[in-house]
Amino acid sequence: MLYNIRHITTYSYNTAVPFARCVLRMFPREEPGQRVLSRQLVVTPRPSESREGICFFGNRVATLTIDQPHRALTVSVTSRVEVIHPALAGFDLSPSWEAVREEAAAGAGLEPESPVHYLYQSRLVPLDAGALAYAAQSFPPGRSMLVGARDLMGRIHHDFVYDPKATVVSTPLSQALENRRGVCQDFAHVMIAGLRGLGLPAAYVSGYLRTIPPPGQKRLEGADASHAWVSVWCGQALGWVGLDPTNDMLAGNDHVIVARGRDYADVSPLDGVIIGSGGQSIDVKVDVEPLG
């Protein structure tokens, strides 16, 4: 599948901001199953310093400094990406979840794909007792890792209501869990907390999802949004598998991966420190255009 993706973020400030330093994590990843054919970054006002690099988790990061007074900051990223994932084998290769737990704890590597980084609590995913109790129901003794994880994903999809008004970025996971409402980010965090509570490695993935318009309607430009899902480690043999609890589906050719990390804090698309005294507002437009 070939995609054209446009992601435009505009910050408007009430008073002029004389200095800003930001990091961007908005470029799709290069990895098996996903190829970036082109990408372009346009920032206004023009940054005085700009640098690109790859972070620990393998995400492409741009660091910008803007040292002229500005009332608005616009970051526009355009990428063309090809996604070709082989279908997952029809039979389940994953060992029991207890075996995965032992295997993960014994992992002998600190490389970014190593499961050891995704076992512990992280900034936005504490080891929540409620999330553990919820997830434990999907993992009776001896069940295969992948079967358990898919069951958990299905239950979150069924039990939780998608409600953009219910949470904001800073809402603690426990609240989304208690109210059974939130957005893709909350569902991913709840699922990760539950899995890690059981000692199972789970990562947070940010990216885009191809939206298919209802029959007979045209695709609306700019109506898409960033998306987030979970990647679960199913033992050395099978490795990482993407599970999307918002849509109860395996992540495949409809998903474009931008960044992986332990939780949203590792992959947040735009972080920064500005010097200024006024308020601000933000506007985000995302357009995921399938080219076939």
Place this chain on the structure above:
Amino acid sequence: MSRQAESQRSKAERRRALLGSYQPLAGVHDELMDADGHVRPQWENLLDEWTNYGPDELARRLALANRHLSDAGVSYRVRAESALDDMLSGERSWPMSHLPLPIAEDEWRTIEAGVIQRASLLEAVLRDLYGPARLVAEGALPAAAVAGSPDFLRPLKGAAVPGGQHLQLYACDLGRGPDGNWWVLGDRTQAPSGAGYALENRLAMARAFPDLYRSMNVERLASFFQGFRAGIVSGAKRADPRICLLTPGPLSETYFEQAYLARYLGFLLVEGNDLVMRNDMVHVRTIAGLKRADVIWRRIDGDFADPLELNVASRLGVAGMLQAIRAENVVVANGPGSGVVESRALMSFLPTLCQTILGEDLRLPNVATWWCGQPRERATVLDRLGEMAIASAFRADLRGSSNGEPLLVSELDAAARKDLVHAIEARGIDFVGQEVVKISTMPVLDARGSLQARPFALRVYATATPDGWRVMPGGFCRTSDRLDARAVTMREGARSADVWVLSQKPVEQITLLPPPDQIQIRRVVGNLPSRVADNLFWLGRYLERAEGVLRLTRTLLGRMIETDIRMPGQQDAIKRLSGLLVAWGAAPGARTPLLRQAFTALHGADHYGSAAACIREVRRTASVTRERLSVDASRLIDDLTRRLERDTEQLPTEGEGYETADRALRALAAFAGLAEENMNRGAGWRFLEIGRRVERAVTTCRFARQFGEQNATPDCLDVLLDLIDSQITYRSRYLVGVAFHPVIDMVLFDEYNPRSVAFQIARIDAEVAALPTVREDGLMEAPRRISLKLSADVATARTDQVDRAYVLSVEQRLMGLSEAVANRYFLQTGADATVGKA
């Protein structure tokens, strides 16, 4: 009986009094006495000398030590209801116990070698973990035992290590086991604290017992700090590097220590807001523009060092610091990621890692530790659970514990034990089991003057100098106030003690001073950080604001005492005095009785304009510039605070109130005298001075508007002279009574009168003229343009042009000047700069 025999007898009695109730605990080692109750040799000299002192002399010496600590601002406490109060009063967490811990040289060499070995080992582990991670790949260290640490800072993986050293300062906590051997209880690699307290304890003890200190050949500490300084400087790229101590700020538990060490070592004390990144370099914001920081000794957690790449919520670090590290433009000590090796999980692997890396056994064993992330170790812990202490493998809090402290399983009830077993079985990776070790006791002096045995832990420091590791001969010893010798119950300890390493031969005298020919003469030190300039300016303004309120209140009370307030002619001045207090937010509104108003203006801290509230602000601004104020200045501020505190709502009499205001004014005058006579005429002093003068000029303008109108009554003009303290001068110059023109000239324009507005403005202009300029075009900067014009205007003004509008315009131009100073010299991005998320 001869005099000598008598003195011998009383000496024996004193020894009995000291040791009579000393009882070592069963089953643990005691530093003072061996198992048979004999005093150990290294204590004999000490006890011998102590028992030479009569009770009076001992008391005098102990008082001298206390006075030293209090002079250094160490232990002086007004009252502490909050962390802020603690910080303001300089109270430290560990009051000093007056008996040092003596350690014989032989024994010390063993400790020293063990600590150096451990420091090298941990440095090697850090290099590996942030580098090739061979230890992990080869199975010597499980990856999950590293990845679980919140101090494993992934963005630094593979990054350069400017200066070549992760650990510049390392500390470990030691305890002596029942077998007499020293054990490592824990490692401190993040930002070890306590070295400053150790130094402070040493100076106090050396002052109180100089003869003893010399005769016992106690090894000196200065060379250790010399080595630390040399080590931290050696990595810098520039020849004369700027070294900053990055503090979390005055609310930090150990802020006193940080300010003290900064002053002792000659480092610039900075907060995150003082720093800014330009071109991959860290700079300090100073009044003379941005100045590069070459070396940062950080006392903030590594995770807080850079909100861009690490904890985005941090306001303590500087955005981009990691990039400066990667570009090798700044040396950060200890390296931000160095905390990863202080986890308990790592302790369980150190015995084997020492073999793998150094090919030796650990010279100082650490407390036996089992990381439950491995099946066999987990089984061991669960088997022997009852005799174990269970702790977080990293630094989280376990359920039922706080501050990351271990749980003693033997003290848990059955339900809690079951929960714990369950938790360890589910996520063993989060836990370690540790052997419960008993540590030795040492004597501390109790309130009755006799010795008692108390458990203690000893923190020992090592620093990486250009010639290799050096260990501080001494340390920070903390004694427990409880009789439980199990190390895990030590917590942070209750008191601290100096540690004396007893050399077998006389020790060399070393001070921090370099050889005389290497000292370059300097009259001005570095550039003043903008934040400090800001605080000193406001310190000056609040001092003067307090003075204004006190003068108003004193005059009001004076009038109430002297005059018959029922007389119609006298009413006006009193009404105006009270009106001004209300307008300044110092006293409640018009219907409040006068005495209540005066009382509130003095003591009503909840009225923002009251003297008490102004002094509170004085304390706040003084506390963050503490390292630049003399001890006497801090004392005066404490003194003022106490004078203006009042617990009861009981009104004083007019006379008592008058006296309070009068004394507080005297303390303020003393402060002004100190600033005038004792403060260096650097930029810091100038900002204090400008702040004071601006506020005094503004206050005087307000007095003039309230009491000095064209048609003012003689009584009002009289009050005005009182308020500016110029009664005597006026009477000596003018034999007639008060009259508008001479009074107003004295208040506004008389440049010989140190309380006139013109005098303040002339001083302000002179100080502003001496401030650094960053313009390269030779034009005047905004503050000077305003001050020069204003000073010319008032110098040439005449009293016949004076009306309320004129005085108001002078006042407004002064406020404009104050703003211009703030915009130019304080945070360079504007006085109200905030940092927010983009």
